[in-house]
Each structure stands twice: as structure tokens, then as C-alpha cells.
Amino acid sequence: xxxxxxxxxxxxxxxxxxxxxxxxxxxxxxxxxxxxxxxxxxxxxxxxxxxxxxxxxxxxxxxxxxxxxxxxxxxxxxxxxxxxxxxxxxxxxxxxxxxxxxxxxxxxxxxxxxxxxxxxxxxxxxx
Numbered sequence: 001x002x003x004x005x006x007x008x009x010x011x012x013x014x015x016x017x018x019x020x021x022x023x024x025x026x027x028x029x030x031x032x033x034x035x036x037x038x039x040x041x042x043x044x045x046x047x048x049x050x051x052x053x054x055x056x057x058x059x060x061x062x063x064x065x066x067x068x069x070x071x072x073x074x075x076x077x078x079x080x081x082x083x084x085x086x087x088x089x090x091x092x093x094x095x096x097x098x099x100x101x102x103x104x105x106x107x108x109x110x111x112x113x114x115x116x117x118x119x120x121x122x123x124x125x126x127x
Contacts, residue, residue, distance in 0.1 A: 009037035032089035032112035
């Protein structure tokens, strides 16, 4: 994706100044919200390698299920973020997509943990 294109995460920043460096440079996301946004952008861009690398090893799936051909990612809304301490946080979000002419929403409260200076997605609860 060109660095000047708006980032898929919805931040209104160019991809090269938003999620792009996390995807390309192995730069760790500085916050749980930044990791959530970069993971959404990775789904939108088909970056399964990034999704697996940022998924905590204790809960990581063996593979990321493929996205159905024709799915269009429409946007990400961060509803709430909360930190329980310096290394644990939650991010509530709604991810919107469209497939086969039908709109879909994924509403989740995701849990993140920071280990060795890196944030990881741990798991989440659907709302």
C-alpha cells in the first residue's frame, strides 16, 4: 500500500505515518490501541504474518482463517480503551465489513498484554 494513502485503520493519517511502519519495520506498537488499529489494517491488507506475530503465543491460532474473497473492510471504530496496569489493557471496537451485498459488524472487547516491550493481542469477548 502506498505510504501516502489513508491508513485503513481510520486514523485519518497516511498509512506510512500510521500502521505502515509497524507492518514493515517490525516496530512495536506503542499502545494497545495502536496495536488494535494496526491489526485491523493488517486484516484489511491481508497481512496474516503480522496478525500471527502480534498474537500472544499462549492464545495464538495455528493460522489466521482466510478472509472470504470479496470482503471489503469499511472501517474501524474504537469505542473505549482501558488500562488495568502498565502491561494490561482492553480495547472495545467495532469493525465493519461488507460481503455479498450485506453489511457485517464485529463488536469485541479485546484484551492485550505487553511483554518484553511489545503489545500482543491476547483474546476477546464478542459483544
